[in-house]
Amino acid sequence: xxxxxxxxxxxxxxxxxxxxxxxxxxxxxxxxxxxxxxxxxxxxxxxxxxxxxxxxxxxxxxxxxxxxxxxxxxxxxxxxxxxxxxxxxxxxxxxxxxxxxxxxxxxxxxxxxxxxxxxxxxxxxxxxxxxxxxxxxxxxxxxxxxxxxxxxxxxxxxxxxxxxxxxxxxxxxxxxxxxxxxxxxxxxxxxxxxxxxxxxxxxxxxxxxxxxxxxxxxxxxxxxxxxxxxxxxxxxxxxxxxxxxxxxxxxxxxxxxxxxxxxxxxxxxxxxxxxxxxxxxxxxxxxxxxxxxxxxxxxxxxxxxxxxxxxxxxxxxxxxxxxxxxxxxxxxxxxxxxxxxxxxxxxxxxxxxxxxxxxxxxxxxxxxxxxxxxxxxxxxxxxxxxxxxxxxxxxxxxxxxxxxxxxxxxxxxxxxxxxxxxxxxxxxxxxxxxxxxxxxxxxxxxxxxxxxxxxxxxxxxxxxxxxxxxxxxxxxxxxxxxxxxxxxxxxxxxxxxxxxxxxxxxxxxxxxxxxxxxxxxxxxxxxxxxxxxx
Amino acid sequence: xxxxxxxxxxxxxxxxxxxxxxxxxxxxxxxxxxxxxxxxxxxxxxxxxxxxxxxxxxxxxxxxxxxxxxxxxxxxxxxxxxxxxxxxxxxxxxxxxxxxxxxxxxxxxxxxxxxxxxxxxxxxxxxxxxxxxxxxxxxxxxxxxxxxxxxxxxxxxxxxxxxxxxxxxxxxxxxxxxxxxxxxxxxxxxxxxxxxxxxxxxxxxxxxxxxxxxxxxxxxxxxxxxxxxx
Numbered sequence: 001x002x003x004x005x006x007x008x009x010x011x012x013x014x015x016x017x018x019x020x021x022x023x024x025x026x027x028x029x030x031x032x033x034x035x036x037x038x039x040x041x042x043x044x045x046x047x048x049x050x051x052x053x054x055x056x057x058x059x060x061x062x063x064x065x066x067x068x069x070x071x072x073x074x075x076x077x078x079x080x081x082x083x084x085x086x087x088x089x090x091x092x093x094x095x096x097x098x099x100x101x102x103x104x105x106x107x108x109x110x111x112x113x114x115x116x117x118x119x120x121x122x123x124x125x126x127x128x129x130x131x132x133x134x135x136x137x138x139x140x141x142x143x144x145x146x147x148x149x150x151x152x153x154x155x156x157x158x159x160x161x162x163x164x165x166x167x168x169x170x171x172x173x174x175x176x177x178x179x180x181x182x183x184x185x186x187x188x189x190x191x192x193x194x195x196x197x198x199x200x201x202x203x204x205x206x207x208x209x210x211x212x213x214x215x216x217x218x219x220x221x222x223x224x225x226x227x228x229x230x231x232x233x234x235x236x237x238x239x240x241x242x243x244x245x246x247x248x249x250x251x252x253x254x255x256x257x258x259x260x261x262x263x264x265x266x267x268x269x270x271x272x273x274x275x276x277x278x279x280x281x282x283x284x285x286x287x288x289x290x291x292x293x294x295x296x297x298x299x300x301x302x303x304x305x306x307x308x309x310x311x312x313x314x315x316x317x318x319x320x321x322x323x324x325x326x327x328x329x330x331x332x333x334x335x336x337x338x339x340x341x342x343x344x345x346x347x348x349x350x351x352x353x354x355x356x357x358x359x360x361x362x363x364x365x366x367x368x369x370x371x372x373x374x375x376x377x378x379x380x381x382x383x384x385x386x387x388x389x390x391x392x393x394x395x396x397x398x399x400x401x402x403x404x405x406x407x408x409x410x411x412x413x414x415x416x417x418x419x420x421x422x423x424x425x426x427x428x429x430x431x432x433x434x435x436x437x438x439x440x441x442x443x444x445x446x447x448x449x450x451x452x453x454x455x456x457x458x459x460x461x462x463x464x465x466x467x468x469x470x471x472x473x474x475x476x477x478x479x480x481x482x483x484x485x486x487x488x489x490x491x492x493x494x495x496x497x498x499x500x501x502x503x504x505x506x507x508x509x510x511x512x513x514x515x516x517x518x519x520x521x522x523x524x525x526x527x528x529x530x531x532x533x534x
Numbered sequence: 535x536x537x538x539x540x541x542x543x544x545x546x547x548x549x550x551x552x553x554x555x556x557x558x559x560x561x562x563x564x565x566x567x568x569x570x571x572x573x574x575x576x577x578x579x580x581x582x583x584x585x586x587x588x589x590x591x592x593x594x595x596x597x598x599x600x601x602x603x604x605x606x607x608x609x610x611x612x613x614x615x616x617x618x619x620x621x622x623x624x625x626x627x628x629x630x631x632x633x634x635x636x637x638x639x640x641x642x643x644x645x646x647x648x649x650x651x652x653x654x655x656x657x658x659x660x661x662x663x664x665x666x667x668x669x670x671x672x673x674x675x676x677x678x679x680x681x682x683x684x685x686x687x688x689x690x691x692x693x694x695x696x697x698x699x700x701x702x703x704x705x706x707x708x709x710x711x712x713x714x715x716x717x718x719x720x721x722x723x724x725x726x727x728x729x730x731x732x733x734x735x736x737x738x739x740x741x742x743x744x745x746x747x748x749x750x751x752x753x754x755x756x757x758x759x760x761x762x763x764x
Contacts, residue, residue, distance in 0.1 A: 154643075403751050403754070403757070404757075407754075407756050411754070436646065436648075437736065437756075438643040439640075439721065439736065440756055442636060442640050442738075442760070443756050443757075446762040447758050449758075
């Protein structure tokens with residue numbers, strides 16, 4: 001019997017409504033298609049502040065936070081950046097809640113030498129208003145900008161080499177974080193690839209320390225990178241993380257939220273289309289029509305208007321190695337839907353947002369990140385689609401970039417991809433050269449652009465999907481050029497895409513549809529015979 | 535990477551006025567006019583410059599090269615020794631205080647990437663050389679005053695560095711050094727420098743004026759503001 005979040009379509013089932021960027025489109029999928037819906041949101045903790053206090057006073061594998069404090073000590077607090085959660089959550093953000101309690105405790109224990117660092121890694125710097133949203137007015141007004149600031153991975157004077165792993169990987173970290181008596185890391189574990197050893201080793205490091213694991217080889221060997229147990233990326237990062245933990249005194253606080261991405265007025269978007277009330281059906285139709293007709297900024301405004309009302313579902317504190325597995329279990333509890341067997345065809349909508357385009361347009365490279373990267377990797381056990389199978393996505397693939405945030409992406413897509421899509425060639429021939437581009441580095445350091453190495457990592461992010469999937473067909477592209485650059489085929493509609501996926505074979509295709517957002521993962525088990533295994 | 539031993543593979547060409555410093559060609563000249571031997575001489579020079587200012591304004595709108603030639607005619611009659619002294623003073627009092635907060639780090643990043651740093655500006659070479667020293671070494675392509683018997687005639691030696699001529703000088707420089715222009719960078723704030731930006735593979739708009747900002751957006755050139763410190 002299917003899990004309640006796994007729906008098998010029948011002949012008279014309603015069309016499914018999928019995201020196609022910031023539009024919603026209706027698609028007809030054949031009877032027998034299995035649609036994986038997000039699980040209902042887990043019940044949020046009734047008293048989040050009490051839960052946070054309990055966690056830091058009853059930590060795992062560590063003394064309580066108060067026992068680590070002494071008057072006059074230097075403390076650095078690192079927080080995750082705007083890439084989590086998506087979209088940004090309603091205030092108060094989880095980070096504000098945790099910081100408020102931690103800062104109170106530090107003050108009570110005579111600790112005043114405190115700096116709060118937004119652990120951006122090589123992501124773009126967060127803007128002042130975004131940081132205010134994240135940490136709240138009180139903390140922002142008290143700490144910004146001298147004691148609350150973005151990590152700068154290119155500020156050589158403020159980076160320090162921690163050591164080298166047995167594999168020869170050099171770990172370079174933010175000096176203030178490394179040289180403080182205590183580093184408190186406040187993490188919001190939005191997806192299972194977040195947090196743990198990655199927090200410090202990636203969030204506070206330099207480009208040099210990302211290269212050893214942010215590469216095509218690590219990604220190709222990751223099965224999947226949303227499942228830390230099967231992720232080579234996680235294993236590679238863990239080596240660096242352990243080195244950080246050997247040298248630094250780190251107290252980790254990790255939290256999870258449920259998947260209540262949409263406000264009440266839009267929460268029908270995560271429901272089975274056959275089970276909507278009359279009012280919800282009307283609203284869904286209205287939204288499909290409106291997004292088809294409205295200009296792009298207006299469409300974006302619809303989804304930006306309501307910050308996500310995510311609720312805190314768990315918080316643990318203490319030693320990272322003990323905290324993180326519990327947090328991952330909570331992620332899986334919220335996201336994993338059991339499904340038996342793999343599909344010939346995986347269908348999914350590509351939404352308007354990714355971790356790398358908050359308050360910006362989802363450009364073509366990020367479409368690829370979502371398709372062959374994040375969404376392909378939303379599995380545990382085995383990929384949702386068979387090796388050599390077809391991925392069908394709905395997205396316009398518009399040739400549009402945010403000129404500031406994604407300045408380095410433009411050259412990558414328009415200058416490098418026409419030359420090669422081979423991730424290894426791109427890494428060997430261009431990555432380091434790009435990473436030193438003085439103009440793009442300046443945009444990264446003084447503006448709000450991603451680091452020039454970031455588009456490369458984004459391409460590698462799709463690497464295991466690229467190796468596994470036979471073909472990608474995009475439905476609804478507004479141009480032919482971008483899909484071709486990404487290595488995709490195009491179809492005007494779903495019927496045509498499914499016909500192409502059949503490839504002239506006279507057989508019924510096994511089709512699975514991943515109904516996102518919010519996030520959902522397939523917990524895939526293979527038939528005992530092993531037929532069709534990945 | 536040690537910049538002293540590294541063989542540069544490409545160059546970064548920087549416009550100066552408005553790009554690395556907030557001052558422009560007029561500021562050092564004004565400094566010169568106001569610092570004559572006596573207050574009377576200063577008043578006379580300034581008065582003459584004021585009378586010339588409408589012509590200068592028209593020249594600025596029509597042709598950068600004519601503007602440069604007219605502006606530097608103020609130096610007529612100045613001795614070479616005095617020019618050197620004035621260059622140092624103009625750099626200390628006008629140019630250095632006007633450096634954008636992010637300028638030094640941009641130049642350092644360029645050098646760290648293994649590129650030769652070249653300042654290409656309509657300013658006088660003797661002033662630019664001080665800026666090059668301040669940056670820890672850079673090549674300079676700037677304007678030079680004609681000297682006769684150690685006295686400035688007020689004319690500029692050819693080629694006059696301005697507008698499209700900058701592009702030609704960059705091409706020539708790259709060819710002489712064996713650089714592939716496709717690997718070179720250029721930075722400028724002004725639409726008048728589009729020719730210079732267009733000859734390299736990596737152009738960037740720095741503190742761009744409106745027209746350059748639009749152009750940069752259209753062509754996907756990096757664009758940033760050096761008035762914000764990194």
